[in-house]
Amino acid sequence: MQSARKFCFSLFVAGVAFVFCSCSPQSPGYGLLAALEGMVTSQANSGTSFPSNPLPFVGHAFFLPGQTVNLNSANKASGGGIVVDPSSAGSTLGIATEGNGVPNLVFLYNGNTNPYAVDVNGDGVPDYYLCYKPDGSVNLTTGINCTGNVVTVVPGQGFDTTGNGVVDNPMMAREKADTIAPSSSITPVPGTYGGAQSVTISCADNVAPGNLDYTLDGSTPTFSPVHGTITNPPKTTFAVGGNGNGDGTYTVEYRCRDLAGNVEAVHTATYIVNHTIPNITIVNSLGSAYLSTNAGAINSTTFSWKSNQAGSYSVRLGATGCTDGTIVGSGTVAANSAQTTFVNASQLVAGVNPIFVCVTAGQTGKLSLTVTLDNQPPTVTPNPGGGGYGSSPVSVQLNYSDNVSTASGYLVAYTTDGSLPSINTATQTITNGIAYSSSTPISVKTTATIRYLAMDNAGNLSTQGSAVYTIDPNLPTVTINSYPSTQAVNGSTDAQVNWQFGVQSGASYKVLLGGNKCTQVQTTSGTGSTSTTTTNYQGPSGVLYSTVSDCECNNGTALAGSSTAYASGNVVVSSPNASIFDIQENVPVVTTMANLNFTAGKNSIVLCVANELNQAHYGSVVGAIWKDTLAPTVTSVSPSGGATGVNPKPGTITLTFSEPMNQSLAPGFSITAYTAKAGQLWQTLDITNIQYSWTSPDTLQVQLPWKFFPENALLQWSLTGSSMKDVMGNVMASNASMAFTTTTYEAASGTWFGQAAPSYNPTPVTIFSGFPSDSVTIDNSTQLYWKTVSETVPTGASALTFYQAINACSYLNAANANAGFAGRTDWRLPSSTELQSIQDFTIATTPPPNAAPPAINSTAFPSTARGWYWTSSVFAGDPSQAWYADFGMPNTTFVNGLLSGANPPYAAMYLRCVAGR
Known part of the structure; x- marks a missing residue:
């Protein structure tokens, strides 16, 4: 949430002082500035004299929505677009260059009303800086306060940071080809808390995340028309339960739009604030949110927390709440007493690991955070690559890449003096070399070797890399414009590379396989003060060359194949x-290279242009293409195959593959349950509303429509191999299939669920503000949300079997355009103990007369039918049977019923759907 502030300034017009004040978010007050500019203009037209240069504020106030801005100099083609404000509140101004109304040059502010930089990749960090000119114009530079190189904007392509006419940051072109919607996440985990919570929504995207939009009243946020609070990427933070709002239920709806204009579906998160529940807060945040088991990396971290109430506590790793996960710490805690928790990398699994701190003092409060285990070192790729160049300077970017996407926290060090860069992972400081910043590319003006090293957030170090740049003003400059998609090919496709040369006229060219074949050789002649050292480059042939480009271009392998x-x-x-x-x-030209030229793994290519026909010297650039011919496989699964006692919560299956996968394909997934029935041992289950999500390029999470697994069930899933391909199109070699057995929620958590008496909300039927027709009854004892009206299964020729009932509540999660019934997307069939918790054993008689009321609170659950209701619990002693509850004769508690429901009375079973927990 943005806090309001009051700002004032004075303007003297014709000797009269005008004082202007306005309350606004901490962002530019452009409406007020526009009015001021209009007043100045009208005074000027009336003959009042003003300075020739624009006044403070007024000169910069042309950044107004709807106005056209050219960020290039007057003698260059228009580079810019239309100023837009997605929030319509002056808080998200930027420039849309592609005509779609999406600001892909996001303005950044530094404590004043004027933007000082632009963010072009959605990470919230300055990429280029705004340079305000005395004449009122503005352009971009690589350094702050008009320092560094002038940046030329090429709409539809990207940015030229060196002035050589070549786009070296193709961000706009990448956005133009982006059709994948972003994905957002929210912390802390939605649930019930004992005090106000600071909520953070983060947006991630395959190219560049953009604006976020959220509401706090359960209504649907939209970008057009504007509805909700819209903020700039990549994250936003606000409070629920604070600012005098106090206890209550807060329904957050949120979504993200990337800088290409792709918009994700709406997410819903519900927070209940209740001051009687222990409120847990962080005293000292995690020393590092990323750990690694590799030697020399960050192997452990700590964080401190406290509770405002005394009670017993547990710290749970890999949990989804306070009833599961692995307990890594427990005991008692005094009120407002700081506790320190240690986390070791050896305790974690690869990827994001949720941690819950739970304190029980009558009721249970919780705090959630995450730690990521990252054992994979980062990589650094110089752009352009080493080679011969005909103009100076060459602007070199060191592009950092890691399996864990982060916008900050990592280090890249480089040297140009021949020494090796080094980073102390213990102190996370550079001990030799220069810290690289993406906003300031390395300027190579003479022949030099750049050596580079990177450290990721977990303390993993990349391999030492180097690139040699030979500067010769007589050499052509060669540039690679684009590679094949993902810079890789499979076992059959050809590769196309778009490239060009410039600066000096060339005589001939060739494209070779090779690169990194030449080594530096230094020869010393003479002795003492008269000695000289000559640097040459030697390839496999043994011949010495004066430049690395000449060496590489004379030792590579010519391309083969008819498609070349x-x-x-x-x-x-x-x-x-x-x-x-x-x-x-x-x-530009496109070189097509036949697939037969590539071997499995990394293949270096060298593009060479000679400046003479006879005694040629070459300008060159070295690139790389990977060949992937291996079929992907499933390397790990959770729950693991053959596992027993699996917690039914949550009903998710996670598959990790051996390599990055094609995420656009629909998995051929199916799941069956063991019924122990002769002739039909396995029942194929309905997964109509199944959800698939990729948590990383190689990890698929399958969310079953039931949300939780059925209790005491033997389940088996299968994945059709032909439905899955890696990013290069290689199909899985075979199908994958595994089985596991679930237990009950109570057995998994070590506690019994149904002890507390029901405590329904004061208005038993809750109508959520954003969904006025969706009636929900809340039991405050269990924090379960019940659909007030039960689902009636009509009697007829066929019955609703147990496994049909398991999936019967999933349709509620797709209600309201996938926002979910009452704004929740975790509706499911209740377990036996959950359903038992709302039975009223004091109502019915034994045997009940036909006119007897149902055994349930009729105010909280009006129009409930007297009858039998399915649960999600298989009868542990016999997997052919399952439990149901009788709301006509509750003293019989639970009995087991046939899963097949082949005969009455099973044809008239009822359902009541539940959410929460």
Whole structure:
């Protein structure tokens, strides 16, 4: 939530002082500034004299929604777009360059009303800085306060940071090709808390996350028309239960839009604030939210917390709440006494690990946080790669990449003096070298070797890398514009590389397989003060060359294959002959390389342009293409195959593959249950509303429509191999299938659920504000949300079997355009103890007369039928039978009924759906 502030300033017009004040969020008050500018204009038109240069504020106030802005100099093509404000509140201004109304140049502010930089990749960090000119114009630079290189904006493509006419940051082109919606997440975990909570919504995207939109009243946030609070990427934080709002239920609806304009579906999170529940807060946050088991990395961390009430506590790892996970700490805690919890990397599993701190003092309060186990070192790729270049300086970017996406916290160090960069992982400081910043590319003005090293947030170090840049003003400059998708090919596809050369006219060119084949050789002649050292480069042939480009371009392997195009040829001034693959200066060409040229793994390619026909010297660039021919496999699964005593909560199956997968494909997934019935030992279950999500490029999470697994059930899932491919199109070699057995919630958590008497909300039927027709009854003892009206299964020729009933509540999760019935998406069939918790054993008689009321609170649950209701619990002694509850004769408690429901009275079973817990 943005806090309001009051700002005032004075303006002297014709000797009269005007004082302007306004209350607004901590963002530019452009409406007020526009009014001020209009007043100044009207005074100027009336003959009042003003300075020729724009006044403070007024000169910068042209950043108004709807206005056209050119961020390039006057002698260059228009670079910019339309100023837009998705929030319509002056808090999310930016420039939309693609005509879609989405600000892909997001303004950043630094404690004043004027933006000082733009964020072009949605990480909230400045990429380029705004340079305000005395004449009122503005352009972008690589350094703050008009320092560094001038940045040219090329709409639809990206940014040229060196002035050589080549786009070296193709962010706009990447956004233009992006069709994948972003994904957002929320912390803390929705649930019940003892005090106000600071809630953070974060947006992630495959290219660039964008604006977030959220509401706190259960209504649906929309970008057009504007509804909700819209903020800039990549995250936003606000409070629920604070600012005098106090106890109550807060329904947060949220979604994200990436910088390409793709919008994700709405998410819902419900927070209940109740001051009688222990409120747990962080005293000292995690020393590191990322750990690694690798030697020398960050192997452990701590955090401190406290509770406002005394009670017993437990710290649970890998949990979804206070009833599951592994207990890594427990005991008693005094009120407002800080406790320190240690977390070791050896306790974690790969990826994100949730941690819950739970304190019980009559009721249970909780606090959640996450720690990520990351054992994979990062990589650094120089762009452009090492080679020969004909102009100076060469602007080199060191692109950091890691399996865990983070916007900050990592380090990249480099040297240009020949020494090796080093990073102390214990202190997380650079001990030799220069800290690299993406906003300031390395400027190479003379022949030099750049050596680089990176450390990720978990303390893992990359391998030492190096790239040699040979600067010769007589050499052509070669640039790779684009690679194949994902810079990789499979076992059959060809590769296409778009490239060009410029600055100096060339004579001939060739594209080779090779790169990194030449080593530096230093030869010393003479002695003492008269000695000289000569640096040359030697390839496999043993011949010495004066530049690395000449060496690489004379030791590579020529391309082979009939599909190869633009592999070699001549450079011409005009009228190229495409049939013999002539090329021109500054005209892109596409070289097609047959698949047979590549071997499995990384393949280096060298693009060379010679400046003379005879005694040639080469300008070059080195690139890489990977070949992936291996079929992906499933490497790990949770729950594991053959596991017993599996917690029914949550009803998710997680599959990890051997490599990144094609996430656009629909998995061929099925699940069956063991029924122990002759002739039909396995029952295929309905998974109509199943949900698939990729938590990382190689990890698929399957959320079954039942939300929780049925209790005491033997379940078996199968994945059709032909439905899954890796990013290069390789199909899984075989199907995958595993089985596991669940237990009860109570057995998994070690506590019995149904002890407390029901305590229904004061208004037994709760109508959520955003969903006025969705009636829900809340039991405050169990924190369960019951659908007030039960689901009636009509009698007829066929009955509703147990496993049909398991999935019968899932349709509620797709209600309200997937926002869920009453704004919840965790509706399911209740377990036996959950359903028993709402039975009223004082109502019915034995035997009950036909006119007897149902055994339930009729105010909280009006129009309840007297009859039998399915639960989600299989009878542990016989998997062919399951439990149901009798609301006509509750003193019989629970009896086991046939799963098949083949004969009356099983044809008239009822259902009541539940959510929460």
